[in-house]
Amino acid sequence: MSLLAAPATDRTARLAEGLRRAVGAQRVLTDRAQLRTYECDGLTNFRVTPAIVVLAESREHVVATVRLCAGAGVPFVARGSGTGLSGGALPVADGVLIVLSRLRGMGPVDPDNARIVVEPGVINLWVSREAAPYDLAYAPDPSSQQICSIGGNVAENSGGAHCLKYGFTVNHVTGAEVVLPDGEVVHLGGTAAERPGYDLLGAFVGSEGTLGVATEVTLRLIRVPEAVQTMLVGFTSIEDAGGAVSDIIAAGILPAAIEMMDALAIEAAEAAVGCGYPAGAVAVLVIELDGPQVEVEAQFAQVERIVLRRHAFETRIAADAAERALMWKGRKSAFAAVGRISPAYFVQDGVIPRTRLPEVLGDIYRMADEVGLRVANVFHAGDGNLHPLVLFDNAVQGQAEDAEELAGAILDLCVATGGSITGEHGVGHEKRMKMGRQFTADDLDTMQLVRCAFDPDGIANPGKIFPTPRLCGERPGPRTGEHPFQAAGLGEVF
Amino acid sequence: MTATLQSRSGTAADAVGGVLPAAVVRPVTVPDVVAVLRGGGTVVPAGGRTKLSWAAPPSSCDVLLDTTGLDRVLDHTAGDLVVIAEAGVRLADLQAQLAGSGQWLALDPPEPGATLGGVLSANASGPRRLRYGTARDLLIGVTVVLADGTVAASGGKVVKNVAGYDLGKLYTGAHGTLGVVVSTTWRLHPLPAARRVVVVDLADTAAAGPLALRLARSTLTPTAVELLAGSGEPARLVVVFESIPESVRAQARSAVELLDGGAEQDELPEGFGRRPGGADDLVLRLAFAPAALPAVLAALPAGAAVTASACTGVAYAALPAGSGAAALPGLRAAIAPYDGTAAVLAAPADLADLDQWGPVGDALPLMTQVKDRFDPARRMSPGRFVGGL
Numbered sequence A: 001m002s003l004l005a006a007p008a009t010d011r012t013a014r015l016a017e018g019l020r021r022a023v024g025a026q027r028v029l030t031d032r033a034q035l036r037t038y039e040c041d042g043l044t045n046f047r048v049t050p051a052i053v054v055l056a057e058s059r060e061h062v063v064a065t066v067r068l069c070a071g072a073g074v075p076f077v078a079r080g081s082g083t084g085l086s087g088g089a090l091p092v093a094d095g096v097l098i099v100l101s102r103l104r105g106m107g108p109v110d111p112d113n114a115r116i117v118v119e120p121g122v123i124n125l126w127v128s129r130e131a132a133p134y135d136l137a138y139a140p141d142p143s144s145q146q147i148c149s150i151g152g153n154v155a156e157n158s159g160g161a162h163c164l165k166y167g168f169t170v171n172h173v174t175g176a177e178v179v180l181p182d183g184e185v186v187h188l189g190g191t192a193a194e195r196p197g198y199d200l201l202g203a204f205v206g207s208e209g210t211l212g213v214a215t216e217v218t219l220r221l222i223r224v225p226e227a228v229q230t231m232l233v234g235f236t237s238i239e240d241a242g243g244a245v246s247d248i249i250a251a252g253i254l255p256a257a258i259e260m261m262d263a264l265a266i267e268a269a270e271a272a273v274g275c276g277y278p279a280g281a282v283a284v285l286v287i288e289l290d291g292p293q294v295e296v297e298a299q300f301a302q303v304e305r306i307v308l309r310r311h312a313f314e315t316r317i318a319a320d321a322a323e324r325a326l327m328w329k330g331r332k333s334a335f336a337a338v339g340r341i342s343p344a345y346f347v348q349d350g351v352i353p354r355t356r357l358p359e360v361l362g363d364i365y366r367m368a369d370e371v372g373l374r375v376a377n378v379f380h381a382g383d384g385n386l387h388p389l390v391l392f393d394n395a396v397q398g399q400a401e402d403a404e405e406l407a408g409a410i411l412d413l414c415v416a417t418g419g420s421i422t423g424e425h426g427v428g429h430e431k432r433m434k435m436g437r438q439f440t441a442d443d444l445d446t447m448q449l450v451r452c453a454f455d456p457d458g459i460a461n462p463g464k465i466f467p468t469p470r471l472c473g474e475r476p477g478p479r480t481g482e483h484p485f486q487a488a489g490l491g492e493v494f
Numbered sequence B: 001m002t003a004t005l006q007s008r009s010g011t012a013a014d015a016v017g018g019v020l021p022a023a024v025v026r027p028v029t030v031p032d033v034v035a036v037l038r039g040g041g042t043v044v045p046a047g048g049r050t051k052l053s054w055a056a057p058p059s060s061c062d063v064l065l066d067t068t069g070l071d072r073v074l075d076h077t078a079g080d081l082v083v084i085a086e087a088g089v090r091l092a093d094l095q096a097q098l099a100g101s102g103q104w105l106a107l108d109p110p111e112p113g114a115t116l117g118g119v120l121s122a123n124a125s126g127p128r129r130l131r132y133g134t135a136r137d138l139l140i141g142v143t144v145v146l147a148d149g150t151v152a153a154s155g156g157k158v159v160k161n162v163a164g165y166d167l168g169k170l171y172t173g174a175h176g177t178l179g180v181v182v183s184t185t186w187r188l189h190p191l192p193a194a195r196r197v198v199v200v201d202l203a204d205t206a207a208a209g210p211l212a213l214r215l216a217r218s219t220l221t222p223t224a225v226e227l228l229a230g231s232g233e234p235a236r237l238v239v240v241f242e243s244i245p246e247s248v249r250a251q252a253r254s255a256v257e258l259l260d261g262g263a264e265q266d267e268l269p270e271g272f273g274r275r276p277g278g279a280d281d282l283v284l285r286l287a288f289a290p291a292a293l294p295a296v297l298a299a300l301p302a303g304a305a306v307t308a309s310a311c312t313g314v315a316y317a318a319l320p321a322g323s324g325a326a327a328l329p330g331l332r333a334a335i336a337p338y339d340g341t342a343a344v345l346a347a348p349a350d351l352a353d354l355d356q357w358g359p360v361g362d363a364l365p366l367m368t369q370v371k372d373r374f375d376p377a378r379r380m381s382p383g384r385f386v387g388g389l
């Protein structure tokens, strides 16, 4: 920024004035107390108060806000429900936070095309509810699905327990209307499954709010399967539980979900929701199969044989939807439940190749023991997506730092096995300094070419994903007169 | 330059859309690819050369970069259902190797000899896209070499991974215009144990739409639902179930009931999965809202040979060249209301100035920005893509 630029406060005041005129004063917050409500997302250990909050209620509000930000060179951050766990919606000081949770329109279900168009503030679970009368559902089911928004899901490429079989958000979004960081509106994808041109929709999904703001999203719905069966299995060792997961996959079975919880996570869930998981279990698996009745029945029997071979000491089969819901309740409430057995915790989201599960879990427990901390593990075992919850107490001197270090070391371990620092929560603010562990500088610079194409001035959610921003330089255009290949000099050139 | 790099002058057999490359190089390592790109000039990557006609002719081709020397399968961890293979590996060879572990890469484009890099870059798919999706759904990591020789990777070798932008999506269907794909990482699936096929003879193609809709709204889980309608041949709907034996038997029986008829068999019918068209035809790939199949079929000129992945909103049509070219703008306009597009996959040589892609929509300026960031000098497959990119 040039030395002559107005100080942030003047600039903020002018921008706020412009925003009030553009979207209505009642939708523009500048009062400190009100702004504080938005200072963090689901990752509460990072907090930044934004200069201005805009409560958008329409695409036009978003366009006007982004335009004014672009004109003033002020960064903006999109926010859905604020449940993100990587600080993706962490505001930028002096910047504008665009809250999308009032954009909650839902188009009619298009049952023949199995599509629905929704606004970004729509809550994930509402979509399946809306689709249910047509025997359709929206497959991605993050545990936060009762509160998280579709816009946030798109930005994070969110997953959920059933992604093992059905894929992630990116596999269920066919189109998006996006306000680019200069205020232009573009349509990426649509109703059809494909079209000529670059798959910019694919690049946008999972871009964590750094490429623009989604103002409308077209979702693909799936047919609700004929049969669903769920099994809760108790094991006396992590090795057996992990081995069972591998055996099921090796048998050519693709369950809808295979989730694992360890003893500490079970203890927490039990205390919180009384889910009645097998007493004394060192690990439980929740295994769900869905599909045509005959297929589910046959494969379910096969899964039962497999887990018994792996010394399962208790297998419980959900007799009905209510019992199924209880089995899932323990799993889906696990994060919150851990809050009951520990004053504070860090959630990690590392991914490892599934076959390394028992070994890596052993390493995690060892590392935790060494520093005298407890780690509860709740995770998507079928695709190797770990959620180690590192428990700590802020009241104990130095423990938060130790916990943070341990959480970081666990991610390093995941990368060392050929895995990833994040399977579904995103890099956000929290893990950007870890990106260099997983990617080379050239990898990151190349990714940022995408950023430069969408957002050359870097005003959309800056400071997220990448450890260092890439300067985009001037906007390139077609150049002519490049050095032509010299056919005559072939031998020398090659 | 490395000692391994082989190069020769281009011949007529190397022409891409009628454009003769000055040189053909066949790198066998990634550093070779880097060296070629650092060498300058316009570069068109090519794998099995089965789909070079799917993109427009290049505006210039100094070097044809033959990727078939990058032919190593780098890693296959069966327990993780993941494979890493170089771009020049032939899909069929990979499938043969994976079958040894009871697995496959769930992509079934019909072009024999196609390489992984080519399948990805052309975004080629086949009938089983209904169940497994397309390259974008199965690719979990990619390594590319940019025009300036930068080697960059994204994704990884785990199925679930949201760290960083997913460059794999950008390279899917990019036809070599953003750089050279050198290595690909894929999620695999178990090979199904059994198959059962239901073939329904149709009075005409118009009957296919309602039947496909019935299937889509049912709880049956076919891996493919294909409409086969050769020019002048009776149309058939082929419904494929692939799973465990008890499931495919039960589902095939239910399908016959649901569709009010059809013959069950174990084998796929002749011509299944093949794209229509001969050397003199104009061949199109049509994509549209799935339920619009009847409208799209109705919009095709008489005499078209068609196959359609009926529940997915994708169809391939072969039109007699002359009348086809004349009909193309009208066809595009007729299917536009259904989010329909028609891309040219093959055309006789005398139709070289045909609009290969048709309208692209309001994202073209953004696509241009992407191209200009990745390849500012426009050296990579110039002119082959939408908007002349």
Ligand SMILES: Cc1cc2nc3c(=O)[nH]c(=O)nc-3n(C[C@H](O)[C@H](O)[C@H](O)COP(=O)(O)OP(=O)(O)OC[C@H]3O[C@@H](n4cnc5c(N)ncnc54)[C@H](O)[C@@H]3O)c2cc1C
Pocket: A041, A042, A077, A078, A079, A080, A081, A082, A083, A084, A085, A087, A088, A089, A100, A120, A141, A142, A143, A144, A147, A148, A149, A150, A151, A152, A153, A154, A155, A156, A157, A158, A159, A160, A161, A208, A209, A210, A212, A213, A214, A215, A335, A336, A424, A425, A461
């Ligand atoms: C208890 C709990 C359980 C969870 N379980 C899961 C789980 O199982 N799986 C999973 O994947 N995640 C899970 N999460 C994480 C979180 O819910 C998801 O990341 C979710 O998608 C965030 O949605 P949101 O609306 O809260 O987004 P926010 O937190 O508001 O924002 C997240 C990111 O999206 C961007 N963004 C929001 N809206 C838009 C838009 N319209 N356009 C562009 N960018 C936008 C923001 O800038 C930010 O970068 C869980 C969180 C909690 C608290």
